[in-house]
Amino acid sequence: MMKKALKTKVENALRKIHDPESGQDIISAGMVSGLQVANGRALFAIEVDPARGNEMESLRQQSEQAVKSVRGIKHVTAALTARRTEQSAAAASSAAPSSASSVTSSNGAAHADPHGMEKNPRLSLPxxxxxxxxxxxxxxxxxxxxxxxxxxxxxxxxxxxxxxxxxxxxxxxxxxxxxxxxxxxxxxxxxxxxxxxxxxxxxxxxxxxxxxxxxxxxxxxxxxxxxxxxxxxxxxxxxxxxxxxxxxxxxxxxxxxxxxxxxxxxxxxxxxxxxxxxxxxxxxxxxxxxxxxxxxxxxxxxxxxxxxxxxxxxxxxxxxxxxxxxxxxxxxxxxxxxxxxxxxxxxxxxxxxxxxxxxxxxxxxxxxxxxxxxxxx
Ligand SMILES: Nc1ncnc2c1ncn2[C@@H]1O[C@H](COP(=O)(O)OP(=O)(O)O)[C@@H](O)[C@H]1O
Ligand SMILES: [Mg+2]
Missing domain, CATH: 3.40.50.300 (P-loop containing nucleotide triphosphate hydrolases)
Structure with a gap:
């Protein structure tokens, strides 16, 4: 099958998944980024507000399932990433990296992010x-x-x-x-x-x-x-x-x-x-x-x-x-x-x-x- 056609099918499958907050499908909402389809494998990121990271896990799983059901796709990797606002994207390209001190509370919620560098909060790990x-x-x-x-x-x-x-x-x-x-x-x-x-x-x-x-x-x-x-x-x-x-x-x-x-x-x-x-x-x-x-x-x-x-x-x-x-x-x-x-x-x-x-x-x-x-x- 043509590569492009398969990619379109994957996108169409993702259009059936809706963001519970906006009600929009995740493709139209611009939440899917970096979609790659090759050799029966699909990989993409879903950009979400980091504050909603936990509740979005089920969205990620639904998306993976939806893509897995596309004929011709054998493996799917979907990852959640923190959404980059336009403002923070612009800042990120010019700003110096922030140091360890400006980051997150231990429950993983991000603080204000003046440099746009906190796409994912730093982790508290065992x-x-x-x-x-x-x-x-x-x-x-x-x-x-x-x-x-x-x-x-x-x-x-x-x-x-x-x-x-x-x-x-x-x-x-x-x-x-x-x-x-x-x-x-x-x-x-x-x-x-x-x-x-x-x-x-x-x-x-x-x-x-x-x-x-x-x-x-x-x-x-x-x-x-x-x-x-x-x-x-x-x-x-x-x-x-x-x-x-x-x-x-x-x-x-x-x-x-x-x-x-x-x-x-x-x-x-x-x-x-x-x-x-x-x-x-x-x-x-x-x-x-x-x-x-x-x-x-x-x-x-x-x-x-x-x-x-x-x-x-x-x-x-x-x-x-x-x-x-x-x-x-x-x-x-x-x-x-x-x-x-x-x-x-x-x-x-x-x-x-x-x-x-x-x-x-x-x-x-x-x-x-x-x-x-x-x-x-
Ligand atoms: N001290 C050493 N003596 C002999 N061979 C080594 C030594 N250190 C690494 N190698 C070999 O060199 C190659 C590259 O090493 P690797 O650890 O994969 O490098 P890197 O992770 O930096 O790319 C491997 O084949 C490894 O077995
Ligand atoms: Mg190596």
């Missing part, structure tokens, strides 16, 4: 600490480090979760040997995270199909990340998760900034390789977290040295020590250097991150845990 693992660019080993750090924290006895929020290249399913399956729902319609290596795991990779790269628009990124925090059973108020490690999307653009703002982060770990270019990116990452008042726990230099498996000779492929110097320049802690080794590569790519560099990750986990404990005191 998680003691959320830390981000970030890098200025892809391919530096951010996911490898996020996964191994999380496993090491779990082994050290912390209740630990891993949120793979890298919309451009989710890798937790592969690295932890988990299938790309949508998690089950509990009675409250919350997603139950998968478990592997002692971790609770949620990945954008469980929610989308791997083979087709998605085109993400700002509001969708926000909704997806928001849902993976709010609608996942990470813990309970009386049995909280100790630490959630977030594998951030690489880079320092809008998606990253949004995450850094919306997620109540206790701190960030920045991963870099020793090359100058990567370091420049790392500097940008650091600046980004500073901008949103998230402390940087420290920097990790990955692929630091290469030890030949045959003769044990150590060579410095990308140069060496750059990140350490950079960390000193930037007055930020240097956590560790991780050598380039075949076992890290083979094991993490085979879904079995059993700590090739166990001692190194153990010590990083210790440093991170100490940092968080000091923060609590």
């Amino acid at each position: 998680i003691k600490h959320i830390i981000a693992v970030a890098s200025g660019k892809g391919g530096v080993g951010k996911s490898t480090i996020a996964v191994n750090l999380a496993v090491a924290l779990a082994e050290a006895g912390y209740k630990t979760g891993l949120l793979d929020a890298d919309i451009y290249g989710p890798s937790a399913p592969r690295m932890l040997g988990l299938p790309n399956e949508k998690p089950d729902l509990n009675d409250q319609k919350q997603l139950i995270p998968h478990e592997a290596h002692g971790l609770k795991v949620m990945s954008i990779g469980f929610m989308i199909e791997e083979e087709k790269p998605m085109i993400w628009r700002g509001p969708m990124v926000q909704s997806a990340i928001y849902q993976m925090l709010r609608d996942v059973v990470w813990g309970k108020q009386d049995d909280m998760l100790d630490i959630l490690v977030v594998d951030m999307p690489p880079g320092t653009g809008d998606a990253q900034l949004t995450m850094a703002q919306k997620v109540p982060l206790s701190g960030a770990v920045i991963v870099s390789t020793p090359q100058d270019i990567a370091l420049l990116d790392a500097r940008r990452g650091l600046a980004m977290f500073e901008k949103v008042d998230v402390p940087v726990i420290g920097m990790i230099e990955n692929m630091s040295t290469f030890k030949c498996p045959h003769c044990d000779h150590e060579s410095h492929i990308f140069g060496h020590g750059g990140a350490k110097e950079e960390a000193a320049n930037l007055h930020c802690d240097f956590l560790c250097e991780i050598p380039l080794t075949l076992d890290i590569r083979e094991q993490s790519d085979a879904g079995n991150p059993v700590l090739a560099q166990g001692a190194v990750f153990k010590s990083v986990a210790q440093k991170v845990a100490d940092y968080l404990r000091d923060k609590d005191e």
Whole structure:
């Protein structure tokens, strides 16, 4: 079937859903945004007044059902996003990001939003600490480090979760040997995270199909990340998760900034390789977290040295020590250097991150845990 015709059918199905407040159908009311239809999959956002967020969940479900009943559609993802008023949209493009202090009450209702940046309120979650693992660019080993750090924290006895929020290249399913399956729902319609290596795991990779790269628009990124925090059973108020490690999307653009703002982060770990270019990116990452008042726990230099498996000779492929110097320049802690080794590569790519560099990750986990404990005191 022609793509366009299918999209029209989806829109027509959505015209049967009415906003209870205005009585208008949600297409005519302009509430549906970012509709994409491809390969039997439909994805869209419903823009609502954030104050009505809770009551709109049933609207979201009705919309999903309506689209699911369209012939040719197999999967539907509908996300609620906060409606952007024209005024706030204009302000958002020029305003500097607001800091953590101007945000929300714990019941999730948004306060006045002079900068138009509070599309979704910051969250109050059953998680003691959320830390981000970030890098200025892809391919530096951010996911490898996020996964191994999380496993090491779990082994050290912390209740630990891993949120793979890298919309451009989710890798937790592969690295932890988990299938790309949508998690089950509990009675409250919350997603139950998968478990592997002692971790609770949620990945954008469980929610989308791997083979087709998605085109993400700002509001969708926000909704997806928001849902993976709010609608996942990470813990309970009386049995909280100790630490959630977030594998951030690489880079320092809008998606990253949004995450850094919306997620109540206790701190960030920045991963870099020793090359100058990567370091420049790392500097940008650091600046980004500073901008949103998230402390940087420290920097990790990955692929630091290469030890030949045959003769044990150590060579410095990308140069060496750059990140350490950079960390000193930037007055930020240097956590560790991780050598380039075949076992890290083979094991993490085979879904079995059993700590090739166990001692190194153990010590990083210790440093991170100490940092968080000091923060609590
Ligand atoms: N220290 C290391 N030694 C060997 N291979 C590594 C190391 N760190 C990462 N890799 C490999 O490099 C590739 C990219 O790493 P990944 O963690 O996916 O990077 P990113 O998340 O930054 O894009 C993967 O194949 C991974 O196994
Ligand atoms: Mg990655």
